[in-house]
């Protein structure tokens with residue numbers, strides 16, 4: 001058994017938290033040989049509910065769960081944290097875009113960025129799930145100047161997984177038959193799910209589907225999936241979001257498959273001409289606990305136009321929260 005690691009989760013009493021915590025504690029995120037200490041953060045009115053979740057975690061008798069605590073103070077919850085999953089934030093309702101949450105949620109990420117700067121492990125891995133996730137990750141990062149900027153990521157793995165499922169359905173294959181799919185940009189309706197490098201059962205995906213399906217069905221379905229779920233369920237996605245968060249952290253920590261890559265929103269280093277510093281989703285490979293952008297993919301005009309549109313939206317979101325970016 002390895003030495004225990006500390007995993008902080010915000011919004012622990014929320015819907016995503018309720019799916020996420022049990023999977024972290026069972027070893028789905030960091031592996032069957034990695035004991036974890038869970039450090040939960042909630043707002044004061046939700047502390048009773050958090051106690052209930054903790055009772056249930058106890059009642060699972062998870063062999064890998066070796067510590068469990070909750071707080072309404074970020075500096076307590078983030079102390080020495082090796083992993084921080086920033087889930088606590090308001091979800092959108094019907095008819096809203098995720099960026100409509102910017103005003104309500106941005107302040108949370110500035111306070112929490114400062115707290116992790118003060119107390120988290122210097123090698124912490126941070127994942128922003130709360131929306132608008134990319135810009136919230138940027139706010140946290142810029143408020144944590146003593147941490148490596150590359151510690152901060154946002155979640156587009158749910159979009160990646162949604163795109164895999166759509167393409168598998170269309171081609172009559174299984175998600176495990178598909179490699180090298182990419183979601184570029186923002187976790188929003190401008191995101192660009194790109195199959196131009198994807199391989200399905202050893203064949204180029206572009207040869208298996210037609211352009212009309214791609215433009216009129218695949219791309220809009222993936223872009224609008226969150227809204228479709230809110231319409232159907234009356235609440236935003238939760239179990240699938242938790243599952244994607246597990247996938248994101250697991251692959252970042254334990255590595256991606258040899259012949260594949262995943263989509264992660266990370267600080268742009270200017271690759272593919274994307275504005276430096278914004279938290280933009282790229283194709284990445286992970287190994288040894290580090291991620292690297294997959295380089296030198298050919299980008300045609302169709303892709304470039306969509307990559308630029310989602311980049312532009314992230315620049316606008318960044319500019320709208322300048323006052324929170326020291």
Ligand code: NAD
Pocket residue numbers: 010011012013014015016017041042043046087088089090091092108128129130131132133155156158159187236237238241
């Ligand atoms: P929820 O309302 O069920 O739970 C959110 C929880 O966060 C609540 O318990 C609330 O008390 C808590 N919270 C609020 N402010 C907090 C703070 N400052 N510190 C700690 N906790 C705080 O919402 P949910 O369905 O769990 O969704 C959470 C967020 O995740 C939303 O913003 C939602 O839009 C987002 N989301 C993102 C993705 C993605 O793919 N990136 C997917 C699904 C949902």
Ligand code: LMR
Pocket residue numbers: 091092098131158225226227229236237241
């Ligand atoms: C999702 O993609 O399901 C989440 O971001 C929730 C939402 O607001 O769509």
